[in-house]
Amino acid sequence: MKEAYKQATYAFEEDEIPIGAVIVCNNRIIAKAYNQTEKLNDVTAHAEMLAFTAASEYLGNKYLHDCTLYVTVEPCVMCAGASYWAQLKRVVFGTTEPKRGYRRVGNLLHPKTEMVSGIMADECAALMASFFANKRN
Amino acid sequence: MKEAYKQATYAFEEDEIPIGAVIVCNNRIIAKAYNQTEKLNDVTAHAEMLAFTAASEYLGNKYLHDCTLYVTVEPCVMCAGASYWAQLKRVVFGTTEPKRGYRRVGNLLHPKTEMVSGIMADECAALMASFFANKRN
Secondary structure, rough: HHHHHHHHHHHHHHHOOEEEEEEEEEEEEEEEEOOOOOOOOOOOHHHHHHHHHHHHHHHHOOOOOOOOEEEEOOOOOHHHHHHHOOOEEEEEEEEOOOOOOOOOOOOOOOOEHHHHHHHHHHHHHHHHHHHHHHOOO | OOHHHHHHHHHHHHHOOOOOOEEEEEOOOEEEEOOOOOOOOOOOOOHHHHHHHHHHOOOOOOOOOOOOEEEEOOEHHHHHHHHHHHHOOOEEEEEEEOOOOOHHHHOOOOOOEEEEEEOOOHHHHHHHHHHHHHHHO
């Protein structure tokens, strides 16, 4: 999650909503990404989506059965839907997202996917709060 | 929808689940795509997702407020989630997808997005049925 947080700070520096993600397979980071929706002008360019694509490219497999996604903020519906298709082993996220997080809709993850929340939640939440406070000022 | 269906046949020919999508803005098709999850080894490469990215690239805008998505099959949770972020004007789909369609979860579209279903539903459903029948044989 520390590396995911570092990715989120890169997004912050580029004036993107600061969310970062990494994918770990067999104790190795195989993909890192941060939100780039503004830079790429593309709503699909969330950190998780970019990380899924990169991890599949690396593994040569669209399924990420042995992989854990670490992401700084609770995934949205789109990203949870993508993780369903990828059938990840585990999704670990930092802070919750009551408004746009997937859990307000229900459990959208694959039945095989374990979910863990609250890792480095305070740091991840503070980075988001700082971003939106800057935007308001 | 005829063009979306044509896109779906391209997917069929390439042994991909035959789903096609187009995006129309001001009566012009600005993006066309078909499912390429196998070819690209990427669960995020659904027809709709590729079409959203292409349309945003074309318009230079991540929002697709004046756009209609035509897609041959009811979108999945991921694609509905992406359409939420893009805030499409309209989503028009062909055949329903009771198992993997977004509607089994609830209305995931943006409140501003109008939804129309059942356009060329029989043709779109037949193409899917033909694909899965071939797979079983």
